[in-house]
Amino acid sequence: MAREPFKRVYEEDESTINERMLGRVEDTWRKEPGDFMYDAVVPSGLEIKQLQVKLDETLKNAFALFAEGEYMDYKLADIGLSRNQATYNKRQLQIEADAGVVIPAGYTISAVITDESGNPIEFTTDKETRYTTSGPLTVDLTAVLPGTEGNLATGTQFILMPPIAGVRVVTDLGTTTAAVDTEDDEAAYSRYEFRVQNPDTGGNKFDYETWAMEVDGVGAAKCIPRWNGNGTVKVVIVDNQLLPDSGTLVTAVQNYLDPGITGMGDGKAPLGAKVTVVSAAAKTINITATVTLLPGYTKTEVTENFTAAFMTYLESMIFTEKPILINQVGGLLIRTEGVENYTNLQLNGGTADIPIGAEEVAVKGTITL
Numbered sequence: 001m002a003r004e005p006f007k008r009v010y011e012e013d014e015s016t017i018n019e020r021m022l023g024r025v026e027d028t029w030r031k032e033p034g035d036f037m038y039d040a041v042v043p044s045g046l047e048i049k050q051l052q053v054k055l056d057e058t059l060k061n062a063f064a065l066f067a068e069g070e071y072m073d074y075k076l077a078d079i080g081l082s083r084n085q086a087t088y089n090k091r092q093l094q095i096e097a098d099a100g101v102v103i104p105a106g107y108t109i110s111a112v113i114t115d116e117s118g119n120p121i122e123f124t125t126d127k128e129t130r131y132t133t134s135g136p137l138t139v140d141l142t143a144v145l146p147g148t149e150g151n152l153a154t155g156t157q158f159i160l161m162p163p164i165a166g167v168r169v170v171t172d173l174g175t176t177t178a179a180v181d182t183e184d185d186e187a188a189y190s191r192y193e194f195r196v197q198n199p200d201t202g203g204n205k206f207d208y209e210t211w212a213m214e215v216d217g218v219g220a221a222k223c224i225p226r227w228n229g230n231g232t233v234k235v236v237i238v239d240n241q242l243l244p245d246s247g248t249l250v251t252a253v254q255n256y257l258d259p260g261i262t263g264m265g266d267g268k269a270p271l272g273a274k275v276t277v278v279s280a281a282a283k284t285i286n287i288t289a290t291v292t293l294l295p296g297y298t299k300t301e302v303t304e305n306f307t308a309a310f311m312t313y314l315e316s317m318i319f320t321e322k323p324i325l326i327n328q329v330g331g332l333l334i335r336t337e338g339v340e341n342y343t344n345l346q347l348n349g350g351t352a353d354i355p356i357g358a359e360e361v362a363v364k365g366t367i368t369l
Helices: 014-023 036-060 070-078 185-197 205-213 248-257 299-316 326-334
Strands: 090-097 108-114 120-125 135-143 158-161 167-177 218-225 232-239 274-279 281-293 339-347 360-368
Touching (some): 070 185, 135 167, 158 167, 205 248, 281 299
Antiparallel strands (some): 090 135, 120 135, 218 232, 281 339
16 A cells, blocks of 8 residues: 655745744834845845654654655564565576686676676576586576676676686576565565554464564465364464575575574564464466557556556465456456557456465566567
């Protein structure tokens, strides 16, 4: 939910302040521009306005509904939360080299693409790679700097810095773990609001979902009580991009809630609750349709516009167990900027709605217009 705009309480227009101050000066004084009293009073108006602006900023940041930046961090800390930090892109290269070549752990491999400041986007190797025979090997990389700037397109060109003799071909295999930027104020407030509206009650299903989302990197969670009998709880999670987890998050949440699934109360979960944490399974949604474009639009532009709208739709459906409705998708398509009409809309090769199970999340597949 979008936050409400803050309505300023104290700030006044500078001319209003000046008129009020001059109005309190006796009329025996001349108060026109250029007169002594006018020139003595008017400069104070700007300073008073600045004080009023600061008072409004203080008032605004006293409430989580309006807080920004570090003040939102303070509001999160009040209820035991912290802002999700940016993560690092992880990807793989296929590097063909001669026998005897060694690529050390931590070696810098740079993309030929630069960031907004003109600096190359650099990665380092996760572990040492030794070539006992000539040929290609897979090399794991991690971006040097966090954030989505490291989410480069598959096939990006990379070079070793400095070059290593015997390295023949470097081929980018693409991202294995996409990076996310530091959580913005809107997303942080959404978690704040959820926590405040669903306070700990000692272990109801909303508590488990809240506790799971306290682990950095978890984007959403769903609790399934008594999934394997009395005293058992299953928690299904997705990452910050609302995609199934690659494995590390599941371990982190498991250790946070109930290490070893013992029910001994060694984690956040109450004593006696055996908690099993799993990643949601992906239900890929492929879309095809024939579209008629409005004049001045290209297929690429329309595809990008529709993809953005479809991604927003998928986000709203996380853990609702509601199907992906073909009519809903059609509504998004006909409202897409640049689309005049469409025919032959299909989801996963058919015209039926796509059911989503309790432990599944819908994930964008191919979109072919």
